Amino acid sequence: MNYYFMPLEEQPDYGYGMIGSIYYAAANDLCSSEKFREDWYLVLPVNFLRRHCIELFLKSCIILFHKKFKLNFDNDKCTGEPKIKLNNGTWILLKTTHNIKDLYNYLDFLIKSNKDYLSKNTTTIWKFNDEFEKWIDKINGYDSVSDYFRYPISKDKNKDKNKNFFRENTMQGIQKEIEQGKKTITLIIEDSNGDAKKIYSNHKPDKIVDLFKILQKTSDELSGFHTAVRMELFNGF
Known part of the structure; x- marks a missing residue:
């Protein structure tokens, strides 16, 4: 890839793809670590890295x-400030949006217009993969403004609860898990009399783990697509 050896501002896409590739590689490097576990909070930074590289690749x-096709950005030339056109016909600055559904819709339009x-x-x-748009919808449903995986509190407090790898439990619940052969990490908070006041135990948040897998597939797909664009349309630049 020739553009790897150019300053970001001189690359034809102003470095978006280059930085996207770095985030993509960083996510894969984290996952290859011996210490990485899907059932722990480490999935959150990996999810963020992959979600961000998806946005950058788009x-x-x-x-x-x-x-490539010398298409104007609204009233500006193709070399002007990058914009995207929303489904309602409105043009917005590319740098001001994090909505990957809007980005995907516009890229899909560009592909079909030049097929x-x-x-x-x-x-x-x-x-793209037949399931690709469903993956985009799923990711965007959780994180349309790129804050869900970065902060404990996002714009949707109900969905924030899905990030917890610990939840409130009972002694009966813990005993049932032990009988089922499950390993558990438990915190028991006692009152002044030594009675259990609060009990928290670990669990695997299925929705976050599901997003982890979807983000992996989506970022893999877009990494390959981005490479094809650079090689086929820009000779590696």
Whole structure:
């Protein structure tokens, strides 16, 4: 990839793809660590890295399509301030949005609008996995403004509860888990009489783990797509 060896500001997409690739690699490096566990809070930074690289890859490809096909950004030339067009026809600055559904919709429009050129002049099949849009919808449903995996509190407090790897439990609940052969980490808070006041034990938040897998598949898909755009349309630049 020739663009790897250029200053970010001189790359045709202003470095969006390069930084996206770095976040993508960082997520994979974390997951390959011997200390990484899917049933612990380590999935949150990995989810953030992958969610962010998805956003950056989408933004990169939008800019590159505009540059390749000399498409104006609203009233600005393709070399002007990057923008995306929403489904309602409104143009917004690319740098002001984190909504990956809006970004995907616009990229999908650009791909379909230039499918004749792509089919005749490239060897890539410019089509995402059949489940790809569902993955985007799932991720965006949790994190449309890029805050869900970064902070303990996001704009949706109900969904924030899904980030917990510990939850309130009872002695009966713990005993049942032990009988089922489950390993448990438990905190028991006692009152002044030595009676259990609060009991917390670990659990695996299925929704966060599910998002972990979806983010992995989505980032893998976009990493490959981004590589195809650079190689097929920009000769590695």
